[in-house]
Amino acid sequence: MYFRVIFVTKSMTEGKPLKLILQFAVPLLLGNLLQQMYNLVDAAIVGRVLGTGALAAVGATSSVQFLVLGFCIGICIGFGIPIAKSFGAERLDKMRSYIFNSVLLTALFAVLITAVCSLCCTLILQMLSVPQDVFDDAYAYLIVIFLGIPFTLLYNLLSSILRSVGDSRTPFLFLAISTVLNIGLDLLCIIVFKWGVAGAAIATIAAQAVSGILCLIYIRFRVPLLTLSRADCKADAESIRDLVVMGIPMGLQTSITAIGSMVMQAANNGLGSVYVSGFTAGMRLKQFCMCPFDALGSAVSVFCGQNLGAKKPERIRQGVRLGVIVGVAYGFCIGLVMIFFGRSMSTLFVESSAGDVLDASAKYLRCMGYFFWSLGILNICRMATQGIGFSGRAVFSGVTEMFARSIVSLGFVGAFGYTAICFSDQTAWIAAVLYITPTCLHCIKKVTKQIEAEKANANFSESVG
Template identity: 70%
Template sequence: MSTSMTKGNPLKLMLQFAFPLLIGNLLQQTYNIIDAAIVGQILGAKALASVGASSSIQFLVLGFCMGSCTGFGVPIAKYFGAGKLDQMRNYVFNGALLTAGIAVILTALCSVFCPQILHMLSVPEDIYDNAYAYLLIIFLGMPFTLLYNYLSSILRSVGDSRTPFMFLALSAILNIFLDLFCIVVLKWGCAGAAIATITAQAISGILCLVFIAKKMNLLWLSKAHRAANKDAVSELLMMGIPTGLQFSITAIGSMVMQSANNGLGSVYVSGFTAGMKIKQFTMCPFDAIGTAVSVFCSQNLGAKQPDRIRKGLKQGMAVAVGYGLLAGLVLIFAGRPLSMIFVSKSSADVLDASAKYLRCMGYFYWSLGILNITRMVTQGLGYSTRAVFSGVTEMLARTIVSLGFVGTFGFTAICYADQTAWITACLYIAPTCVFCIKKATKSIMAGAYE
């Protein structure tokens, strides 16, 4: 069911939109956690390190896929808000063409160069074989990842965040049973965890496709809409590629950081992996409210309502920063107990590393609220290229800390790399977002969005 955000209480609309998205994100992270928990508890700490040793490259490649799909949804939301449904449907078709092209190119390249990627990440020899098997399967499943992310993006663009959540919830439950079946019964090891994850993602994507075909008349594409359009492709690429690159550029810094951490040995790889899983879980509310604010601003840009855009930014920011403060306290005081989801009590050194990573991060978690909201609003207003530079600043900050300080301060430097990146990016994107809102307001007043 589509929902317009151009009328009504902004905060209520955004929270209603964000809630199913949040639950969906939490479920997605839950089955990622279950993957890691089953691997760590059943197969051991080294197997957990194998699964986590390539997390940064997964973030780079899959982040580009998800970012591109999110960017493709911005013009769709804008034309939906403006009531230009024929133009919106043509953009849906052209976005699908671009998504299919990305799937073919990235799957082929990443699968072929998988060994070189792992060597670049300095993956230790004692976990290399399992790390390779896991990463290769994840790469081969990228078309399914793109299928779900594109279809869920266009559903959210027209105000439906509930349907993607329902299908993701179903696939998350299925993934639990597939994990146990592939790892415990079939004894496929780390490869089994990857197969379970990809299968679950495939099912959620296929269900989204069936739902759109059967139930969403708004997104039904007639023959007139199913035509390649140069202008549509150009606008979609101008939004999607920079948004995808923003995720990827951020991930480059994470790759450098992970490579530096991998060089510290398997204990710190396992501790970092456990901490990362908890971090990714607690970041879900930031992603949900950020997406809600972005869609809200996109629709109201199309409806030419700058006052609502400003209200959306302020109210979304208040929610995100408030959550960041609470989540930071949890990470500071409960990091070690939470890490025991993945690692047994006997691996005290791994638990110590994970707890330290989470504790240091918790002090600055509030800054993610500022970063995510201002970046997503900037994207939602169509200034995706400007938003890319926030990713560039994150990359540079993580790279400087990883290359310049890990050699001297060891794992302690790793523990402060993320925070340095977040604060640095905030210093750029927050004033940029304010500037973009002013610029969009002037364009609306001048009739640029007729």
């Protein structure tokens, strides 16, 4: 039997903002949750099968993974913003030019980032003060992750392109398939083949490769809107400039934030493998709980980008306001879960007999739970600021986070130990919120004035004509 797949784009310039944002965010959220399932499954199988030492090896490199992979994901999301804007403005030729040139730039980044990170892997582990008893395992895991960077970029670029034209469902479906594959490969590589922590990394990269290839096949054969003609396939300086202006700052935003996390990780690694394991378990749960913030922020960013292209500033304000309300409400609720059930959730990764590791994880989650709501403000305002074209100002919120984490890690861990680690993230979040909230409001006012001036000039020209 033959089934025809119909691709449907989604314009967010008409209709109820909250409904549109949530409709877009839900598949994106499910996709984010599935992506985090990679990390959760890796950590759970590694911790349960290979022990807390292997879990520490995987977790000891989490901050540098956040830095490198966060940059890769960030530039791909940034490349999607000009595509969303041109789609909202119904400039399809320009949209296709952005798509082709984003592919060129992504291929260049894939080569450069993979080469540099792979060659510097040992140096990176030394800079992170990875304990010697887990150093070899940490290297084995990290080098595989680095070699798989092209597959990470492939999936995230293609999924960003699909989301820019309103399709957040298809990337989720392909990611769901690869997640199931990842679980099977984890069990195969670790339990059957006995490849240790490297097997967990191989399973993750293989699964991401499958999701990226599926997106590529789908776009090539089922999405006429995104099909490029020979005329579209040429390097364009203006398109490259626009993509770099949006993509690089968004990638740097995540990477700069990760620098503070690396400083925090290095300080925590110096406290011993018990705290490294506890921190790893808590961090995996934190990342999973953060998925709704990321999905909601991305939805608001696309919503703002399309409505900027359609010159509808009031809808931009509505989208940001509603996004913040939903984000803060979620943050309060999940924060309570982290406070009261953090230790129980940590048993997913750690045997109940490892009480000191569970205590460390529970403390990390409990301290974080009190401030988790602040991410609802931070992510929405930052992504909205990025979505309406002020990428440089959004990046500075990452700089604020970096300095806050670094100050706490370098200045207070020596005196307060693991307790200081448990409050590093929250300090960074609050500091960034104090900057990005007024900045976002100012940027919205600025684009509103620009749009109103353009409309006034257009009306004047028509009246004179």
